[in-house]
Amino acid sequence: MSLQFIVDGLLTGSMIGLGAIGVTLTYSILRFSNFAHGDFMAWGTYATLAVVSAIGAMVGKVAPIGPLSFGWPLIVALVIGMAFTALLALLLDKVLFARLRSQGQAIIVVMASFGASMALRSLLEFTFTSRPTYFSRAIQIAMPVGFGIRITPDQITLLLLTAVLVLGVHLLMTRTQTGRSMQALSQNAALARIVGIDVASVVRVTWIIGGALACVAGVMIGILVQIRPFMGFDMLLPMFAAAILGGIGSIPGAVLGGLIIGLAEAGAVQLIGAEWRAAVSFIILMAVLFVRPIGLFGVRER
Amino acid sequence: MDLLGYGAFFLTTALIFSLVTLGLNLQWGLTGLFNVGLAGFVAIGAYTSALLTTPDDVARLGGFDLPIVVGWLGAMAVGGIAAALTGMATLRLRSDYLAITTFGVAVVVQLVALNAQRLTGGPFGIGFIPRPFGSLAETPLLFNLSNLAVVCAVTLIAYLALEHLSRSPWGRVLKALREDERAAISLGKSARFYRVQAFAVGGAIMALAGALQAHFTGFIAPDNYLPILTFQVWVMLIVGGSGSNLGAVIGSILVWAIWAGSGTLTSVLFPPEQQARAAALQIAAIGVMLCVILLIRPNGLFGDRPRRPWFGKRAKAAAAKSNSQS
Numbered sequence: 001m002s003l004q005f006i007v008d009g010l011l012t013g014s015m016i017g018l019g020a021i022g023v024t025l026t027y028s029i030l031r032f033s034n035f036a037h038g039d040f041m042a043w044g045t046y047a048t049l050a051v052v053s054a055i056g057a058m059v060g061k062v063a064p065i066g067p068l069s070f071g072w073p074l075i076v077a078l079v080i081g082m083a084f085t086a087l088l089a090l091l092l093d094k095v096l097f098a099r100l101r102s103q104g105q106a107i108i109v110v111m112a113s114f115g116a117s118m119a120l121r122s123l124l125e126f127t128f129t130s131r132p133t134y135f136s137r138a139i140q141i142a143m144p145v146g147f148g149i150r151i152t153p154d155q156i157t158l159l160l161l162t163a164v165l166v167l168g169v170h171l172l173m174t175r176t177q178t179g180r181s182m183q184a185l186s187q188n189a190a191l192a193r194i195v196g197i198d199v200a201s202v203v204r205v206t207w208i209i210g211g212a213l214a215c216v217a218g219v220m221i222g223i224l225v226q227i228r229p230f231m232g233f234d235m236l237l238p239m240f241a242a243a244i245l246g247g248i249g250s251i252p253g254a255v256l257g258g259l260i261i262g263l264a265e266a267g268a269v270q271l272i273g274a275e276w277r278a279a280v281s282f283i284i285l286m287a288v289l290f291v292r293p294i295g296l297f298g299v300r301e302r
Numbered sequence: 303m304d305l306l307g308y309g310a311f312f313l314t315t316a317l318i319f320s321l322v323t324l325g326l327n328l329q330w331g332l333t334g335l336f337n338v339g340l341a342g343f344v345a346i347g348a349y350t351s352a353l354l355t356t357p358d359d360v361a362r363l364g365g366f367d368l369p370i371v372v373g374w375l376g377a378m379a380v381g382g383i384a385a386a387l388t389g390m391a392t393l394r395l396r397s398d399y400l401a402i403t404t405f406g407v408a409v410v411v412q413l414v415a416l417n418a419q420r421l422t423g424g425p426f427g428i429g430f431i432p433r434p435f436g437s438l439a440e441t442p443l444l445f446n447l448s449n450l451a452v453v454c455a456v457t458l459i460a461y462l463a464l465e466h467l468s469r470s471p472w473g474r475v476l477k478a479l480r481e482d483e484r485a486a487i488s489l490g491k492s493a494r495f496y497r498v499q500a501f502a503v504g505g506a507i508m509a510l511a512g513a514l515q516a517h518f519t520g521f522i523a524p525d526n527y528l529p530i531l532t533f534q535v536w537v538m539l540i541v542g543g544s545g546s547n548l549g550a551v552i553g554s555i556l557v558w559a560i561w562a563g564s565g566t567l568t569s570v571l572f573p574p575e576q577q578a579r580a581a582a583l584q585i586a587a588i589g590v591m592l593c594v595i596l597l598i599r600p601n602g603l604f605g606d607r608p609r610r611p612w613f614g615k616r617a618k619a620a621a622a623k624s625n626s627q628s
Contacts, residue, residue, distance in 0.1 A: 033398040035338070035405075096593055105600075107336050110401055111536065112596050114338055118533050119589025125582035233529075237409050240402045275417040282406040286391060289403065293395050 013262025014162035018217035020242035020254035022210025028186035028249030038232030044215025048081030067153040082212035089211035124229035241281040247298025310446035320554035325507030331544035339408030345527035347377035347509025348516040381509020389501035415524035427523030543602030
């Protein structure tokens with residue numbers, strides 16, 4: 001068995017993990033599983049793609065940075081895309097989720113997110129058709145790094161980017177007042193309100209972080225695989241599995257869960273075949289639910 | 303004459319949908335269990351019945367050539383067992399976990415249908431599924447009407463059985479659990495056991511609907527059981543009003559009429575190369591419709607009473623609130 005699966009797994013795991021951070025935050029702070037999270041990913045990616053094309057139309061062809069497959073337009077577009085996805089999440093919360101949440105019916109919110117997911121995805125399909133597209137069609141040469149492993153410059157960059165983002169979110173959650181407010185709200189909503197935490201602003205920050213990271217994960221998929229309207233929906237099960245495996249509410253857990261699932265998927269692709277890949281997250285999910293439903297770093301519900 | 307034939311065909315499809323919706327109403331409307339993978343259970347039923355009743359096929363397992371009724375019973379059994387296992391794994395946990403797990407079940411069933419060629423025929427599906435009135439196929443009208451009669455009969459039986467169940471002591475326990483879990487448990491009712499039962503019976507009904515559909519069209523393929531099916535049935539239940547069996551049936555017919563009507567409209571209005579995009583717009587419109595109904599009329603057309611959550615801190619908060627008010 002070639003060790004190449006480690007690189008593939010880490011990359012898939014990064015995409016899953018970045019998405020799972022959003023899932024785990026919405027789950028622990030807003031207390032519902034957001035089935036539209038995958039579609040934030042797809043919307044962010046298409047928004048980024050649109051901005052890249054717009055920049056391309058304005059300034060013409062831009063040379064890629066060093067050995068990478070993309071130039072500065074993609075980086076600018078990614079930032080705009082992140083902002084756009086965060087706004088989309090905030091907007092959806094304002095018109096839909098917040099109203100249903102105020103009625104106190106948690107499971108209705110889940111159902112609404114399911115309906116929103118269908119609508120968002122179909123709108124993408126309507127606007128961009130279901131044909132896959134790419135940020136760049138250039139083929140990168142993978143460099144051998146020993147042990148039979150090969151890695152492309154894009155892949156190294158994206159792994160580093162993931163590490164920086166995860167570290168950043170972790171510091172935000174543990175070292176800043178906003179982050180501590182978020183933790184307080186997830187641990188005991190009633191008590192958090194009593195001590196005067198501004199719930200509305202915590203909810204906003206939750207959506208902004210979740211949306212922005214979903215966009216990054218989507219763009220990673222876009223750079224390394226392809227862009228399709230279904231790209232986010234197909235990530236939904238791995239993201240949920242990663243969030244539950246890591247323990248709901250835990251950011252390091254979500255990332256570690258994502259990496260475990262990514263590695264398991266890559267291993268399964270090599271051993272069994274690519275067509276069974278999607279079953280891996282289901283098997284891991286069921287195993288966690290049977291053996292340790294609170295996940296690796298979870299806390300018991302009080 | 304053609305119109306009558308189309309009417310019969312339309313009603314048959316709508317009633318098969320309403321059978322799935324009845325199953326979902328038992329799980330969600332009566333018991334409060336959230337199933338977002340019902341397409342998987344419908345598929346399990348369709349494939350089970352197809353395997354049991356088709357003539358022998360060397361390319362895949364079985365083709366056992368059994369009578370159609372055996373296929374339907376087998377479909378219900380397998381669908382019920384699959385639902386019971388899903389329920390046992392997740393019903394002791396938060397209700398969201400059931401939603402995520404059923405979502406996973408649908409994904410895995412779709413994978414098996416696509417990839418386990420020896421079992422399911424892979425992407426090309428299974429053909430030559432015997433039809434109840436195959437000998438009448440030369441006269442389409444008679445064929446359609448006899449199919450409609452069968453589907454009508456099955457739906458009516460399921461409807462009456464479910465109405466009876468929801469009024470029986472068993473149904474009263476489910477309602478009690480949904481409304482006030484702690485009170486029901488204090489009376490010695492095992493919440494998890496009753497919920498697993500309701501989830502299994504609902505799954506069996508969905509599987510039966512899948513089997514009916516398979517024998518009605520004579521051909522099944524993995525594409526029939528995509529998440530869009532789950533979504534359609536949810537809209538049907540919400541429009542009809544969850545909790546009401548009559549609402550489930552009428553909601554199904556209504557939503558299917560809207561769906562089929564808007565489908566016909568787009569195929570007339572849009573040129574062929576734009577059809578796929580128009581279909582996407584149709585789905586988006588229905589998705590928005592679901593959200594709007596949830597916002598402005600969460601009880602649908604026939605839903606009767608306000609629903610209360612039965613789990614977690616919010617339920618406790620809601621219970622505390624209603625206690626202090628009374």
